[in-house]
Amino acid sequence: MNTLFMHCRPGFEGEACAEISEHAAALGVAGYAKGKAGSACAEFVCFDAEGPATLMARLRFMQLIFPRQWARGGYLALPETDRISVLLEALAAYPVCGSLWLEVMDTNDGKELSTFCRKFEAPLRKALINAGRLEEGGNGPRLLLTFVSGREVFAGIAPANNSAMWPMGIPRLKFPREAPSRSTLKLEEAWHHFIPREQWDERLNSDMTGVDLGASPGGWTYQLVRRGMLVTAIDNGPMAQSLMDTGLVRHLMADGFTYVPKPPVDWMVCDIVEKPARNAALLETWLGEGYCREAVVNLKLPMKQRYAEVRRLLERIEEGFKARKVKVQIGCKQLYFDREEVTCHLRRLDK
Ligand SMILES: C[S@@+](CC[C@H](N)C(=O)[O-])C[C@H]1O[C@@H](n2cnc3c(N)ncnc32)[C@H](O)[C@@H]1O
Structure with missing residues (x-):
């Protein structure tokens, strides 16, 4: 043993x-x-x-x-x-x-x-x-x-x-036929992993609003819409018509790194393939400034020293919140549907 x-x-x-x-x-x-x-x-x-x-x-x-x-x-x-x-x-x-x-x-x-x-x-x-x-x-x-x-x-x-x-x-998740891309399963897996099932109705519900940065064609937006949320989808690329037809999605062709939601939203999700430090900084700003209460963001892994780099990024995010005096719960996992990346989940704990 x-x-x-x-x-x-x-x-x-x-x-x-x-x-x-x-x-x-x-x-x-x-x-x-x-x-x-x-x-x-x-x-x-x-x-x-x-x-x-x-x-x-x-x-x-x-x-x-x-x-x-x-x-x-x-x-x-x-x-x-x-x-x-x-x-x-x-x-x-x-x-x-x-x-x-x-x-x-x-x-x-x-x-x-x-x-x-x-x-x-x-x-x-x-x-x-x-x-x-x-x-x-x-x-x-x-x-x-x-x-x-x-x-x-x-x-x-x-x-x-x-x-x-x-x-x-390995999660047994079925690809929903109506979803516009397979990466929809990544966000669904993230929710299973980071949010206890009995809290889904409280933390993922139709009274909520969300922003999807890098949303096209809409696999992640689909998951937010599936929970009944009103979603602002940010991407220069097109969104699936089926999602636009729900009436729950507003599509803005804007830069995900400069967009600021007014008023703040409940959820931010981001699947933009970028340098991990840039996505980590985005997380710090969104949670730190109170633009959202919860977020799921992918961090692309570097070629070498992948664990050390992820630890360094997470520590930097933690220090940022400490300096701002905001309490944030941070989770990070290489999910089954992740490839060369890890998925971060952050949640503001203060009211
Ligand atoms: C991996 S895809 C997203 C797939 C999407 N999550 C889905 O499930 O269908 C990344 C997207 O990020 C968008 N993107 C890249 N840089 C961006 C930026 N600065 N602002 C907004 N979107 C960006 C790309 O146009 C691309 O559509």
């Missing part, structure tokens, strides 16, 4: 390693991080068997930027046949779990294994329940079995309320 296993976007293993190493050092948990490029996973191997539990107890999964899922445990070798007996024996040392997810890595090899997992899941679940290792709906942690191959699995556990919302951290 000395390993903390993490899923991440393929190609971002170094970022997941850098991030967890920084947290482990700050918490005094000794160990080392490793992650093979392109493997879509990283590990933090602790020198002390209690290390992974300490990390999970002290960190909120939600606040990690690059890991998509995490679990603490260890690797198990599986035989060609009767894998279930071997798993049951090994899992006798684990706590009784409250749910079970079978996971694979987000790689082509992982995708090939998912058929095996689908077939294996039902008999395994039944065997675990019969052996008293799984009490579904109980208080136990989630059992996360990540299959590396048919012969090797990372058997881990994580608290259901302090780990990914979806298996492998």
Whole structure:
């Protein structure tokens, strides 16, 4: 149980390693991080068997930027046949779990294994329940079995309320046919990630107004309109006619970096592909000046030192708010629908 296993976007293993190493050092948990490029996973191997539990107890999964899922445990070798007996024996040392997810890595090899997992899941679940290792709906942690191959699995556990919302951290969102672009899913995922579902009606409702900077053709505007908001869409490019026909959208051909809403709005979202420092400054101005109360903005990642650069930008934004004496909650995540970028969510906490 000395390993903390993490899923991440393929190609971002170094970022997941850098991030967890920084947290482990700050918490005094000794160990080392490793992650093979392109493997879509990283590990933090602790020198002390209690290390992974300490990390999970002290960190909120939600606040990690690059890991998509995490679990603490260890690797198990599986035989060609009767894998279930071997798993049951090994899992006798684990706590009784409250749910079970079978996971694979987000790689082509992982995708090939998912058929095996689908077939294996039902008999395994039944065997675990019969052996008293799984009490579904109980208080136990989630059992996360990540299959590396048919012969090797990372058997881990994580608290259901302090780990990914979806298996492998991959949301099951259906592309709405009426949406004008696929990037609509990015904003929908951001809301799932940053806003508890029970707060959606209070924080995303038809009494609200929003501004979408860099809105064309309207995938993000579509999400705001779907919640009934009145939206000002800023872009020199065209907006989908279907959105204009709702009567809820005002389209302005203006520069997103100089536009100021009058009066202030509830929401600002921005998907302009720009230097991250420029988008970060935009966030500071909008929240700091009170132009909006909540915002979702994409930050494009640099080629190198991606984790260090994101941390630097977030610190700069935090310092800006401190200097202005405004209280703002800041979240940042590389969402599943993000590529070379991360998504920031900011919310003013003062009334
Ligand atoms: C990635 S696209 C946005 C896609 C949109 N979020 C959607 O879901 O359909 C970026 C947009 O930003 C716009 N853009 C770039 N620079 C801008 C600026 N300074 N002000 C306003 N819009 C800008 C581009 O015209 C482009 O339409």
